[in-house]
Amino acid sequence: MKQFDYLVLGSGIAGLTFALQVAPHGRVAIITKKNRAESNTNYAQGGIAAVTSKEDTTEMHVRDTLEAGAGLCREAVVRTIVQEGPARIAELIELGMKFSEREIPRSEGARELDLGKEGGHSKRRILHAKDVTGREIERALLNAVAGQPSIEIFEDHFAIDLITNQKLGEPGPNRCRGVYVLDKRAGVVETFAANVILLATGGCGKVYLYTTNPDIATGDGVAMAYRAGAAVANMEFIQFHPTCLYHPRAKSFLISEAVRGEGGVLKTIQGAEFMNAYHPLGSLAPRDIVARAIDNEMKRSGAGHVLLDITQMPAAFVRERFPNIYETCQRYGIDITKEAIPVVPAAHYQCGGVLTNVDGETEIEGLYAVGEVACTGLHGANRLASNSLLEALVCAHRAGLRVLAQTHPTTTPVIPAWQSGHATNPDELVVISHNWDEIRRLMWDYVGIVRTNKRLLRAQSRIANLQEEIQQYYWDFIVTSDLLELRNIATVAELIVASALQRPESRGLNYNLDFPRPDPAWAQRDTVLRKG
Ligand code: FAD
Ligand code: SIN
Numbered sequence: 001m002k003q004f005d006y007l008v009l010g011s012g013i014a015g016l017t018f019a020l021q022v023a024p025h026g027r028v029a030i031i032t033k034k035n036r037a038e039s040n041t042n043y044a045q046g047g048i049a050a051v052t053s054k055e056d057t058t059e060m061h062v063r064d065t066l067e068a069g070a071g072l073c074r075e076a077v078v079r080t081i082v083q084e085g086p087a088r089i090a091e092l093i094e095l096g097m098k099f100s101e102r103e104i105p106r107s108e109g110a111r112e113l114d115l116g117k118e119g120g121h122s123k124r125r126i127l128h129a130k131d132v133t134g135r136e137i138e139r140a141l142l143n144a145v146a147g148q149p150s151i152e153i154f155e156d157h158f159a160i161d162l163i164t165n166q167k168l169g170e171p172g173p174n175r176c177r178g179v180y181v182l183d184k185r186a187g188v189v190e191t192f193a194a195n196v197i198l199l200a201t202g203g204c205g206k207v208y209l210y211t212t213n214p215d216i217a218t219g220d221g222v223a224m225a226y227r228a229g230a231a232v233a234n235m236e237f238i239q240f241h242p243t244c245l246y247h248p249r250a251k252s253f254l255i256s257e258a259v260r261g262e263g264g265v266l267k268t269i270q271g272a273e274f275m276n277a278y279h280p281l282g283s284l285a286p287r288d289i290v291a292r293a294i295d296n297e298m299k300r301s302g303a304g305h306v307l308l309d310i311t312q313m314p315a316a317f318v319r320e321r322f323p324n325i326y327e328t329c330q331r332y333g334i335d336i337t338k339e340a341i342p343v344v345p346a347a348h349y350q351c352g353g354v355l356t357n358v359d360g361e362t363e364i365e366g367l368y369a370v371g372e373v374a375c376t377g378l379h380g381a382n383r384l385a386s387n388s389l390l391e392a393l394v395c396a397h398r399a400g401l402r403v404l405a406q407t408h409p410t411t412t413p414v415i416p417a418w419q420s421g422h423a424t425n426p427d428e429l430v431v432i433s434h435n436w437d438e439i440r441r442l443m444w445d446y447v448g449i450v451r452t453n454k455r456l457l458r459a460q461s462r463i464a465n466l467q468e469e470i471q472q473y474y475w476d477f478i479v480t481s482d483l484l485e486l487r488n489i490a491t492v493a494e495l496i497v498a499s500a501l502q503r504p505e506s507r508g509l510n511y512n513l514d515f516p517r518p519d520p521a522w523a524q525r526d527t528v529l530r531k532g
Helices: 013-025 058-068 075-095 133-146 220-228 257-261 287-301 315-321 323-331 387-405 430-446 453-476 481-502
Strands: 006-009 028-031 101-103 111-113 151-154 157-164 176-183 188-193 196-199 238-245 265-267 306-309 341-350 353-355 367-369
Touching (some): 013 028, 013 196, 013 387, 058 075, 075 133, 157 220, 176 196, 287 306, 287 341, 430 481, 453 481
Parallel strands (some): 006 028, 196 367
Antiparallel strands (some): 238 341, 265 306, 306 341
């Protein structure tokens, strides 16, 4: 058994920020299932929303967040996160993060942070590193982590399940004591014990057939926490990003909302602008509205995609501001300075998650959750663009402070080693890949941007059947990361469907044709699920 003071599951912005915060106070293990930089964070393009300009105010950022959240945000949480954002950004810069800057006009070469604009924001307030903000965040944070001798990173280590008092059959309140972890290279399951465990495992885009998320995003943290008895909230609110590149060879490539912020306009394949018919903010309307409008236009015309046109902006500006998007599209034969980009909506962000307060505390003692895996109440029914990196940064810092202010048990728990029983090597791997595809396709077809109760019920019964088969497979065969991820996406799919069925209204990202309007009785009501 490996014993640490702090166990951090995940090496995105949330996990790394927390690890740096607690590192001076004890030994930290960061468990991460691929290489250390591989995370949703690494692919973030647009940037981090925070009030840093004289033309902007905390109140305006709060108002935009509440407006996007469609009545379901927890206002006190919104205020805390928005207020504390600028201080956390300053610390990130201190750590070595390099945001894009611009020359201040008429100032003899003085420079200031360059601020981008995205949907739903009433002001320019998005700090960014060109269009590769996440890559730069990971570089800066991993560099800082490398300078901390008390932090050990375990790459290619897959967290399977949380170990709690209840699972160990011990009396007293449910407390998290450790984690079973698959060392993917050695093929063995190890036990990690700690009195403080942070879930920072990110989101669940891979539950859907089309997503902007990388392969790591299989909802493992939500599934693990749910199995351990924690409350999971608002999972029906899956955000679909309106503009994912539509190309047969492109896998999950996002075209940042910042492209629309800099003048990009959505058009039908015939070249007609359509967003003004849906919202006064046109192509920069809140994301739920834009995604639904595109879905509607595609269904109406039968087209497989729409277009995003930024050709009216000077080519040199586009190449300088969006170098990654420009080069990637160029590789697929699209010159975005000369032609419109084919785009479609794709699953992007999980607004719900493990229920926490703004300090990352869950219902299970010793278990904290921060970042996309958590539901703090900041996003409500629809996340405002670029608020997730902000939330992760602020809440990881607060969770660190909270953990350091608390007293934790001093004893080392006795945890039995992982039992493989009579499990053998899987005989037919096709079962795993088939079930993966089936879940992702049925979630796309039945639990997508526009829902009905009939489709949700159909999805529910298919997922229940698949889960029986997966469970059988899980007990009979030696675990692999593909099998573990399959088990987790099935659990998360179950939770998304169950939450959507619980909410008899359309609000924010949960659009159900059987209940096309918001119901005031459901304003401020979360859908909360607990195992059993
Ligand atoms: P992640 O960064 O996803 O990190 C999760 C970590 O957990 C990874 O290291 C992963 O390997 C590890 N992990 C997962 N499961 C396990 C397991 N079972 N065992 C061990 N390790 C595990 N948000 C913004 O605010 N602004 C943006 O501009 C922006 N752009 C985006 C662009 C794209 C393409 C995507 C996909 C998302 C974007 N988002 C953006 C959302 C934002 O990037 C994420 O919400 C945020 O980075 C999540 O950070 P995190 O630390 O919670 O999780
Ligand atoms: C983007 O760059 O469009 C993504 C921003 C976000 O998801 O917040």
